[in-house]
Amino acid sequence: xxxxxxxxxxxxxxxxxxxxxxxxxxxxxxxxxxxxxxxxxxxxxxxxxxxxxxxxxxxxxxxxxxxxxxxxxxxxxxxxxxxxxxxxxxxxxxxxxxxxxxxxxxxxxxxxxxxxxxxxxxxxxxxxxxxxxxxxxxxxxxxxxxxxxxxxxxxxxxxxxxxxxxxxxxxxxxxxxxxxxxxxxxxxxxxxxxxxxxxxxxxxxxxxxxxxxxxxxxxxxxxxxxxxxxxxxxxxxxxxxxxxxxxxxxxxxxxxxxxxxxxxxxxxxxxxxxxxxxxxxxxxxxxxxxxxxxxxxxxxxxxxxxxxxxxxxxxxxxxxxxxxxxxxxxxxxx
Amino acid sequence: xxxxxxxxxxxxxxxxxxxxxxxxxxxxxxxxxxxxxxxxxxxxxxxxxxxxxxxxxxxxxxxxxxxxxxxxxxxxxxxxxxxxxxxxxxxxxxxxxxxxxxxxxxxxxxxxxxxxxxxxxxxxxxxxxxxxxxxxxxxxxxxxxxxxxxxxxxxxxxxxxxxxxxxxxxxxxxxxxxxxxxxxxxxxxxxxxxxxxxxxxxxxxxxxxxxxxxxxxxxxxxxxxxxxxxxxxxxxxxxxxxxxxxxxxxxxxxxxxxxxxxxxxxxxxxxxxxxxxxxxxxxxxxxxxxxxxxxxxxxxxxxxxxxxxxxxxxxxxx
Amino acid sequence: xxxxxxxxxxxxxxxxxxxxxxxxxxxxxxxxxxxxxxxxxxxxxxxxxxxxxxxxxxxxxxxxxxxxxxxxxxxxxxxxxxxxxxxxxxxxxxxxxxxxxxxxxxxxxxxxxxxxxxxxxxxxxxxxxxxxxxxxxxxxxxxxxxxxxxxxxxxxxxxxxxxxxxxxxxxxxxxxxxxxxxxxxxxxxxxxxxxxxxxxxxxxxxxxxxxxxxxxxxxxxxxxxxxxxxxxxxxxxxxxxxxxxxxxxxxxxxxxxxxxxxxxxxxxxxxxxxxxxxxxxxxxxxxxxxxxxxxxxxxxxxxxxxxxxxxxxxxxxxxxxxxxxxxxxx
Numbered sequence: 015x016x017x018x019x020x021x022x023x024x025x026x027x028x029x030x031x032x033x034x035x036x037x038x039x040x041x042x043x044x045x046x047x048x049x050x051x052x053x054x055x056x057x058x059x060x061x062x063x064x065x066x067x068x069x070x071x072x073x074x075x076x077x078x079x080x081x082x083x084x085x086x087x088x089x090x091x092x093x094x095x096x097x098x099x100x101x102x103x104x105x106x107x108x109x110x111x112x113x114x115x116x117x118x119x120x121x122x123x124x125x126x127x128x129x130x131x132x133x134x135x136x137x138x139x140x141x142x143x144x145x146x147x148x149x150x151x152x153x154x155x156x157x158x159x160x161x162x163x164x165x166x167x168x169x170x171x172x173x174x175x176x177x178x179x180x181x182x183x184x185x186x187x188x189x190x191x192x193x194x195x196x197x198x199x200x201x202x203x204x205x206x207x208x209x210x211x212x213x214x215x216x217x218x219x220x221x222x223x224x225x226x227x228x229x230x231x232x233x234x235x236x237x238x239x240x241x242x243x244x245x246x247x248x249x250x251x252x253x254x255x256x257x258x259x260x261x262x263x264x265x266x267x268x269x270x271x272x273x274x275x276x277x278x279x280x281x282x283x284x285x286x287x288x289x290x291x292x293x294x295x296x297x298x299x300x301x302x303x304x305x306x307x308x309x310x311x312x313x314x315x316x317x318x319x320x321x322x323x324x325x326x327x328x329x330x331x332x333x334x335x336x337x338x339x340x341x342x343x344x345x346x347x348x
Numbered sequence: 349x350x351x352x353x354x355x356x357x358x359x360x361x362x363x364x365x366x367x368x369x370x371x372x373x374x375x376x377x378x379x380x381x382x383x384x385x386x387x388x389x390x391x392x393x394x395x396x397x398x399x400x401x402x403x404x405x406x407x408x409x410x411x412x413x414x415x416x417x418x419x420x421x422x423x424x425x426x427x428x429x430x431x432x433x434x435x436x437x438x439x440x441x442x443x444x445x446x447x448x449x450x451x452x453x454x455x456x457x458x459x460x461x462x463x464x465x466x467x468x469x470x471x472x473x474x475x476x477x478x479x480x481x482x483x484x485x486x487x488x489x490x491x492x493x494x495x496x497x498x499x500x501x502x503x504x505x506x507x508x509x510x511x512x513x514x515x516x517x518x519x520x521x522x523x524x525x526x527x528x529x530x531x532x533x534x535x536x537x538x539x540x541x542x543x544x545x546x547x548x549x550x551x552x553x554x555x556x557x558x559x560x561x562x563x564x565x566x567x568x569x570x571x572x573x574x575x576x577x578x579x580x581x582x583x584x585x586x587x588x589x590x591x592x593x594x595x596x597x598x599x600x601x602x603x604x605x606x607x608x609x610x611x612x613x614x615x616x617x618x619x620x621x622x623x624x625x626x627x628x629x630x631x632x633x634x635x636x637x638x639x640x641x642x643x644x645x646x647x648x649x650x651x652x653x654x655x656x657x658x659x660x661x662x663x664x665x666x
Numbered sequence: 667x668x669x670x671x672x673x674x675x676x677x678x679x680x681x682x683x684x685x686x687x688x689x690x691x692x693x694x695x696x697x698x699x700x701x702x703x704x705x706x707x708x709x710x711x712x713x714x715x716x717x718x719x720x721x722x723x724x725x726x727x728x729x730x731x732x733x734x735x736x737x738x739x740x741x742x743x744x745x746x747x748x749x750x751x752x753x754x755x756x757x758x759x760x761x762x763x764x765x766x767x768x769x770x771x772x773x774x775x776x777x778x779x780x781x782x783x784x785x786x787x788x789x790x791x792x793x794x795x796x797x798x799x800x801x802x803x804x805x806x807x808x809x810x811x812x813x814x815x816x817x818x819x820x821x822x823x824x825x826x827x828x829x830x831x832x833x834x835x836x837x838x839x840x841x842x843x844x845x846x847x848x849x850x851x852x853x854x855x856x857x858x859x860x861x862x863x864x865x866x867x868x869x870x871x872x873x874x875x876x877x878x879x880x881x882x883x884x885x886x887x888x889x890x891x892x893x894x895x896x897x898x899x900x901x902x903x904x905x906x907x908x909x910x911x912x913x914x915x916x917x918x919x920x921x922x923x924x925x926x927x928x929x930x931x932x933x934x935x936x937x938x939x940x941x942x943x944x945x946x947x948x949x950x951x952x953x954x955x956x957x958x959x960x961x962x963x964x965x966x967x968x969x970x971x972x973x974x975x976x977x978x979x980x981x982x983x984x985x986x987x988x989x990x991x992x993x994x995x996x
Binding site for chain 2: 121125
């Protein structure tokens with residue numbers, strides 16, 4: 015870990031109040047209920063790197079993404095980007111300046127573009143909001159440049175989003191993210207709504223742009239193969255916590271945490287026709303009522319009493335008592 | 349990186365002008381399919397045109413006492429043996445030409461309708477937008493007020509406003525003040541529907557990612573509401589506004605019929621019906637019948653338009 | 667060769683819109699044998715789901731079957747009256763959809779839905795039907811079925827619900843199961859369980875399964891043969907291992923290369939330029955020609971018909987012996 019990483023996320027927590035309305039609680043009794051969407055997540059991202067968070071639904075990965083860009087205030091914990099705190103009130107003036115440099119690409123390209131706006135107005139919005147370019151003519155030429163950069167035609171600016179396919183809309187969203195000369199882009203499942211051949215186009219485009227513009231990505235996905243293709247370091251999330259964090263190659267070659275091992279076994283892979291799977295047990299428990307101790311313990315073949323009582327800390331890149339105690343060998347998985 | 353995106357041919361080239369888009373749309377296609385809707389639209393346009401051109405078309409200005417002659421009072425329609433030119437549909441007890449009175453009354457009814465809808469829609473959309481976007485306490489307060497409001501019938505609110513204004517400004521009000529009171533009280537009774545609909549749509553839209561993208565670049569809430577949210581929630585509002593136009597016209601007619609609306613010197617359709625009501629049993633049927641038919645046709649035509657619009661804008665029904 | 671369970675011959679499905687007739691399926695043919703899993707793969711708009719709907723007779727206006735025939739165990743079913751088709755659908759063809767909640771009535775207990783379906787299609791008594799329902803739930807891997815059977819659909823998790831739907835589809839011992847994106851709404855770890863279940867059931871019951879999905883990984887794990895669809899036509903059909911590891915059609919080649927893999931490292935994924943044409947703008951000749959790296963003149967004018975090439979059937983002029991360029995790629 016460097017002394018001062020580009021993005022520093024420290025002990026991030028987020029609770030959601032899922033209680034019944036006040037009147038119902040008064041009349042029917044019952045406590046306030048909270049859902050721990052994110053529970054003590056920490057990671058760093060170096061400049062120019064792609065860091066991925068991977069996990070199944072309910073793992074809290076999208077909530078982390080929204081907290082990192084400042085769309086959602088954390089319950090506790092800190093996010094700092096290039097030394098500026100995204101969470102403390104004191105830095106609000108600096109944060110306003112930082113905003114230009116942080117952008118996001120969303121999952122659903124059908125919902126992330128205002129359907130009533132023409133594409134050039136959508137792409138130009140960040141330019142106008144940050145007053146980056148003065149004259150309308152220069153804005154128009156910059157928008158045309160951005161559209162060409164993402165593989166669209168400058169003349170496409172006059173069309174509306176519904177005239178484009180899903181992949182083309184995601185290109186428009188990328189152009190918008192680049193419009194303010196952003197350096198750090200949070201990508202929340204950017205290709206999971208797209209077909210595979212289109213997904214390949216978008217992933218290639220994102221890597222090309224990273225090489226050309228030196229972008230830093232936080233990449234959120236449920237697809238392990240996509241994450242492996244894109245990221246240099248990966249954090250695996252399960253029920254609001256990072257259970258394993260390691261560099262990409264390492265994670266796939268020698269997964270440590272039993273959940274990571276299970277996940278890797280579960281992925282249907284084109285190259286493995288006829289392979290026998292190791293059966294996967296159980297489903298993700300209800301996050302409102304997570305199991306005590308290590309949240310993975312009901313599905314884990316290596317769980318013992320300690321796992322049922324005590325939450326394992328993230329040590330040596332993995333949060334697992336069995337590995338910390340040496341009960342489970344790190345090289346055991348294939 | 350240069351993909352041959354442009355190689356994929358554009359399906360069915362899209363028109364670029366606003367009008368071109370409209371005539372290419374599914375809404376226009378569904379309009380052309382429905383004969384009934386076309387008839388309703390034609391009738392509505394006819395009524396609006398008649399109201400606008402009343403000054404040119406009507407044989408008489410019924411609001412001008414100098415043009416009225418008591419000798420011409422209570423004449424039957426022209427086709428009756430006792431009918432007299434130029435009173436095509438007969439006259440009332442003040443010698444007012446019924447046709448002219450209908451044309452001028454239509455003007456008042458439509459003015460009250462359109463202004464009332466504009467006022468209630470502005471109020472309702474504004475409050476709904478704020479309630480939906482802000483959420484929390486703001487939302488709770490606005491929506492509870494709306495709930496309370498809904499427990500009073502529109503007529504009651506209108507009567508209440510009318511009573512308050514009259515007691516403040518003194519017994520008799522002039523035409524313009526009465527019109528404003530009507531618009532205000534109708535607006536006040538109909539805003540809830542807009543607020544609820546808009547709030548519902550806003551709650552859906554505000555969770556979409558294009559709003560998140562706008563928040564990300566630090567746009568303040570009012571800008572996001574007006575630029576991004578508002579244009580995307582107006583579809584259902586248009587439907588409500590059309591149906592409410594008919595309702596507002598009826599409410600105005602009801603109030604005028606009850607005597608709290610337009611005065612007899614400046615009659616709306618409702619006032620005409622009230623005047624005619626007094627003569628219904630003495631045989632002068634035409635005084636009430638023709639304004640009544642005009643009102644019924646107008647409301648029916650607008651309602652049919654509203655129904656069609658609701659179906660045409662609902663993608664599930666297409 | 668034994669008679670196939672499902673045989674589709676030159677099927678054509680059209681949608682009539684005010685802008686003209688859209689050909690969603692334009693002449694496809696395939697068979698599924700007893701106990702075989704045929705994967706139908708393609709990107710959105712390729713016509714894979716429409717194919718499934720056509721087989722079960724659920725093409726609603728403005729759509730219509732415009733030609734060809736569908737045979738279930740040798741008997742035509744595409745021209746049956748709606749009432750008879752409904753019986754075939756419940757009894758002889760089972761269905762599994764992406765969202766399990768569309769197949770389950772939220773107001774009834776799982777037991778009621780299972781027992782009713784069993785009794786509609788067999789003449790079992792109520793208690794025997796209940797016993798069979800419990801056996802079915804056990805078979806699809808629902809723990810403690812005698813207890814869970816009286817729960818409502820919302821009391822099951824997503825994966826368990828999909829298991830209930832599979833049990834429901836199995837009720838009448840159908841000859842054919844159409845599974846339309848059965849694992850798409852599920853998490854990876856649950857998806858694997860459902861795939862394994864489908865595969866086992868097909869094998870044990872000898873049921874023919876048509877598995878419609880966009881996920882090549884699921885097909886590779888589950889199917890015996892695979893049909894790759896593009897713009898309403900089958901581009902290539904063949905044994906799954908063959909098609910996955912040695913695709914012939916340029917589109918299939920691109921599709922396989924576009925999938926990021928857990929095994930191999932590629933700096934860049936293979937990318938097919940452009941996107942699938944909309945139904946209103948399918949290019950003349952081979953529908954893939956504007957995106958094809960190997961395109962030549964014939965592709966732009968003449969539509970390729972499927973031809974046998976080793977174990978594959980592929981609709982591409984490159985593999986036609988009379989074509990000049992055939993050696994260029996092979």
